[in-house]
Amino acid sequence: MIEFEGVCLSFGAVSVFEDLSFHADAGLHTCLSGLSGKGKSSILKMVQGFVVPEKGDILVDGLELNPENVKAIRSKLAFAPQNINLPVKNGKELVELIGEDLSEDLIMRNIGFLGLSSDMFNRSFDEMSGGQKQRVVIAFCLALPRQIVLLDEPTASLDDESIDHLIRLVAGQKGKTIVSASHNQKWINSADEVITL
Amino acid sequence: MIDIEIVDLLIGFSILVLPIIVFLYFRIRLIKDLLVSILRMIGQLFLVAVYLEWIFEKNNAWINSLWVVVMILIGAGTVLKRVKLNWKEYLFPFILAGFISMIIIDSFFLGLVLKLDYVFDARYFVPISGMVLGNSLNHNIVGLSTYFDGLSQKRELYYFILTNSGSKKKAILPFIQDALIKGLNPLLANMSVIGLISLPGMMTGQILGGASPVVAIKYQVMIMLAIFVGCTMTLVLSVLFSGRFLFDDYGRVKEHGA
Numbered sequence: 001m002i003e004f005e006g007v008c009l010s011f012g013a014v015s016v017f018e019d020l021s022f023h024a025d026a027g028l029h030t031c032l033s034g035l036s037g038k039g040k041s042s043i044l045k046m047v048q049g050f051v052v053p054e055k056g057d058i059l060v061d062g063l064e065l066n067p068e069n070v071k072a073i074r075s076k077l078a079f080a081p082q083n084i085n086l087p088v089k090n091g092k093e094l095v096e097l098i099g100e101d102l103s104e105d106l107i108m109r110n111i112g113f114l115g116l117s118s119d120m121f122n123r124s125f126d127e128m129s130g131g132q133k134q135r136v137v138i139a140f141c142l143a144l145p146r147q148i149v150l151l152d153e154p155t156a157s158l159d160d161e162s163i164d165h166l167i168r169l170v171a172g173q174k175g176k177t178i179v180s181a182s183h184n185q186k187w188i189n190s191a192d193e194v195i196t197l
Numbered sequence: 198m199i200d201i202e203i204v205d206l207l208i209g210f211s212i213l214v215l216p217i218i219v220f221l222y223f224r225i226r227l228i229k230d231l232l233v234s235i236l237r238m239i240g241q242l243f244l245v246a247v248y249l250e251w252i253f254e255k256n257n258a259w260i261n262s263l264w265v266v267v268m269i270l271i272g273a274g275t276v277l278k279r280v281k282l283n284w285k286e287y288l289f290p291f292i293l294a295g296f297i298s299m300i301i302i303d304s305f306f307l308g309l310v311l312k313l314d315y316v317f318d319a320r321y322f323v324p325i326s327g328m329v330l331g332n333s334l335n336h337n338i339v340g341l342s343t344y345f346d347g348l349s350q351k352r353e354l355y356y357f358i359l360t361n362s363g364s365k366k367k368a369i370l371p372f373i374q375d376a377l378i379k380g381l382n383p384l385l386a387n388m389s390v391i392g393l394i395s396l397p398g399m400m401t402g403q404i405l406g407g408a409s410p411v412v413a414i415k416y417q418v419m420i421m422l423a424i425f426v427g428c429t430m431t432l433v434l435s436v437l438f439s440g441r442f443l444f445d446d447y448g449r450v451k452e453h454g455a
């Protein structure tokens with residue numbers, strides 16, 4: 001589903017990847033693990049076309065990542081960042097912002113799976129803790145009708161119990177390809193494939 | 198209208214003694230700046246008076262239009278300098294935005310509202326275009342700074358919406374909304390208190406020139422509407438026209454500094 005072949009990436013004089021090759025298979029959860037600064041988040045950005053490597057090929061669902069295909073590739077992706085300041089008040093407004101034809105019931109069901117009450121969907125983000133907000137955003141991204149879901153440090157603000165809930169929810173995403181970046185051991189253990197950077 | 202003789206004008210300048218005493222007393226180093234500003238004001242307005250006398254005398258559509266085009270160019274240049282954008286890339290989009298909004302505003306207000314037989318009449322075309330351009334300038338600077346700075350500083354938000362919606366239009370929407378709100382809010386606030394805490398310059402000028410207050414008010418309302426619409430149009434068009442230079446082939450936000 002996602003293939004990296006001979007990818008070289010550097011930021012200025014700092015080389016991040018010299019020859020990175022891996023693939024994430026369709027329908028599985030692939031976790032990118034490694035210490036901070038190893039380039040886990042950069043890989044997720046490269047998949048979305050927000051960071052472009054100097055060399056190498058990236059294929060997403062058979063499409064080569066280039067300016068011509070980037071729009072088609074993004075239409076297959078959902079992305080939940082580690083933390084983000086959203087310009088909307090709550091989950092309901094987030095749906096309006098993204099403007100996708102997606103089921104609010106599904107988001108609320110996901111929110112319930114993540115151990116939160118379904119009224120979190122309408123609750124102001126300002127009143128939520130970092131962990132609650134992250135879980136609402138993940139619930140939203142998993143409800144988007146996309147084949148591939150990218151999760152950047154999904155357990156960053158979560159306690160052990162919440163991580164268990166998230167592992168169960170992700171495991172139940174049949175047919176979706178999940179690619180996550182994390183250094184949480186419990187989360188890494190739950191993945192179908194692990195790529196250590 | 199009573200003319201001001203040169204001697205009387207000089208007497209008028211003598212009132213500056215009061216702020217100069219204040220500056221001296223409180224040891225504020227503003228006297229030099231004050232004198233430079235006043236000299237610049239006199240020089241610029243004198244030149245404008247000479248130009249306008251000539252323009253009014255000729256009253257030629259091409260000369261009048263050229264004058265407005267020069268104002269649009271200076272306005273676009275000022276915006277670029279203040280928002281700190283790359284001249285090569287953004288000058289043309291901003292000029293085009295100013296040009297189109299002036300065509301809309303002048304055609305509508307001079308042609309349709311005032312029903313002028315000759316819309317390029319220097320007496321109306323030049324001052325009304327100038328007022329719209331001049332008054333829109335600061336609001337455009339605020340709005341465009343908000344837009345460009347927002348996209349630079351909140352790239353993660355833009356990328357989040359771009360990936361999850363798959364639409365650049367949706368991804369830039371919050372930034373356009375923010376730019377319009379921040380750019381136009383002061384103008385709305387100004388409109389809502391006009392006449393209460395300030396008497397607008399155009400209205401005051403017309404009354405001093407002998408026009409009836411009712412006529413002066415009608416012109417003032419019209420010019421406020423023209424400024425608001427002109428500002429909105431210039432802001433939105435500048436944002437739309439600059440998109441080609443702001444984003445790269447991957448839809449990423451480029452560095453746009455001068």
